[in-house]
Amino acid sequence: MGRLFWKIFLGLWLTLALTSGVVGLIAEQQQEKRLVQLADRAQNPRAMMDALFHALHFSGIEAAKSILDEQDKESRPILVIDSLGKELLNRPIPKKVLQRARNSTNRPKGSAPWARKVRTPEGEPYIVFLAPRAPSQVNPPTLWRFWPRFLNSILGLSMVGATLLFSLILAWYMSRPIRHLREATNKLASGELSTRVMNQIGNRKGEISDLGRDFDHMAEHLQGVINAQKQLLSDVSHELRSPLARLQLAIELVRQKPERTESLLKRIYLESNRLNELVGQFLTLSRLEGDLSTESRTQVDIGSLLEDIIESLNFQATQEEKEVRLELRAESQLSGDAELLRRAFENVIGNAVKYTPPKSVVSVALAKSDSTITVSVSDQGPGIDESKLKTIFEPFSRITNQDRFRDDPAQKSDERGFGLGLTIADRAIRRHHGTIRAFNLEEGGLSIVITLPAATQNQSISRGYK
Template sequence: MGRLFWKFFFFIWLAQLTTIAAVSTTFWLEHRAQEERLAQLGRNPPPSPELRPDGRPFPPGRFLRPGGPPRPGFPFVPVVPLVATLLASLIFAALLAWYFSKPIRNLRSAFEAVVNGDLAVRLGPVMGKRSDELADLGRNFDRMASHLSTLIDGQRRLLHDVSHELRSPLARLQAAIGLARQQPEKLESSLGRIERESERMDKLVGELLTLSRLEAGVMGAMDETISMDELVSDVVADARFEAEYIGRTVQYSGRGEALVKGNAELLHRALENVVRNALRHTPEGGMVALEVHLDASGNDVRFAVLDQGPGVPEKELNAIFEPFMRGESSQYNDGHGLGLAIARRVVEAHGGRIRAANRAGGGLCVEIVLPATCG
């Protein structure tokens, strides 16, 4: 038994003993008050036992008989009930102390396991069918441990993916440098390769820094009133310029003026990431459609990007918003898989939500819903 058990036991039993003492004291005081009332009446005990109506004497002892004075003797003390009550209180205090201290001991053991790196420990099974505050504390611990496990697994996966993403351009840089040394006549092409790989690494590091700031909650001012029509028009203009170069088209349709409160630069980057992702997965000659409108209630702004790409397997629809997730079936692996992850963080920071769904006619639809403002 731990110290907590004995503390519970001591205080519970002390409370029960106090109750028993209070009851016994009350009984004693009542008895003394009865004696004093009889003394005031001037009634003295008779010299000899009086008889019952049937001729038999009353038993010895101090009691009130009808029409007669009290008998001499000792006051009645309920010894047997008191001893039984003490024993019952001991058992009850022990059971109650065990009931309260056991889940706390389990919680302490679970915390020690987490400190030692075991994030798989759970308290739900050992709590049984309890439905009190201690059981709620155990369920909160399980949620905390599960969330910590998810975060740590995500950090490990992120570190692995970053290492993998950096290794490839570094390897190509080393190959280009070696080629330039071995074949001086190809110096110009080698320098071009070094420049492209340097830009690729710079872009990757920039996106990682952006993602890190978003996850840390460092997003700057979030109190701008943004016109979604103007913001999307800027995104569409940039997307059409890029689409024309790679042989795609961009179609835009907007209905109604919509205002959003937040950070215009972050929202521009989030929408741009979604649109560029759609352009990258749309085949040459295809079209990317953008739609912006207020919902029927006027409380939300809906922004949809529809491409004509191969779509995404159903099991990967949620995973594509994770860092470095590009899909096993994707044939376009020239990106880092950070664009949609950044978009999701930005949208959630603005109180919105983002989701992806496969279109019935082929392709993917990414929908962003943001809370509208009145201005």
């Protein structure tokens, strides 16, 4: 908070100094104008004294009062004092001023021109005295005499204190959430992924609270990504360990029982194929999780792509008395990665063929609107429990017979997948700004609907997820 405090403090004082300088300059210019005006209006005090002297001596008190009434109040006052010490206009006269006026008249003639004795036609004695300043300001009380000096000092100290206090409060208010953000950033960098700051910042409004919410969103996303990577690594390690263990066992049995070599070699071949398939799917998933900025884009005819995939899958499906039917309702093209799209559709349709019962049909429909392309894949299998529908697109998510509405005893253990096919499909579709969702059909079976934007030639593949 220290550096922020001094920046605020110096900034306030610099602003205050500049403002004071401008105001002072303007005030000085106005004061100069006023002095010029006063100088123009000021009367000659000696001439005034002569006029008062002659008015009192020849015309009397009333004539002197009229002259005093015309006296400029901003100039040095001329007092007319009688023998009792009272001023002609009843203005208060401090004792020191009165004493000075009397002492001045006792001096030799001409040595004190600011004081003159005069008598009225009635013979009353008066003193015409040029006072040093206004009578109300002559010999003021001691406290009043020093008050302006004290006032300036008090005002200066008050301004410094108020500025210090304001700067301290403002710096604390601004630096407190920033300090929380800094501490949270250090904790997050050290591996504490559960770190959040909004519970410390509170219900503030403004940019700092927005930054705090963005930080919490980033930390939550980062925690999810890292946890997902850890889980993925753990799952991959587990998936690799099982076929490797079976391979090692088969090789050991070949050594111990040579007469079973042929059957064991089939098992080794099967497990090596499973390993190759797992590594291939994992590499595809890693590619989808990475940056596709270097991927090539082409115009992909979705109808032709689906026809090729279904032709290949029907070759195997007919061996199991199953069929895949395609309904093309419109010609549809988009700009994207043909290989990724092929993987996505192949995994979804192949999954439907795997779980649909014999002597049943997998329906694939392609439709197009003004801005979207929709591909639906429906099987006649057992369907999936509603609670599991949201997890089937997660890595290594497998659906067991207990998760289905009816058991599927025909499903062989060797035909179990790795739980990556639908994950790859989900990532590939989302890379193309599309969506994929699954739901159970009322008449039975599972339907997966894929929606893609009908892209233009200039549309690129997304580098991130929505």
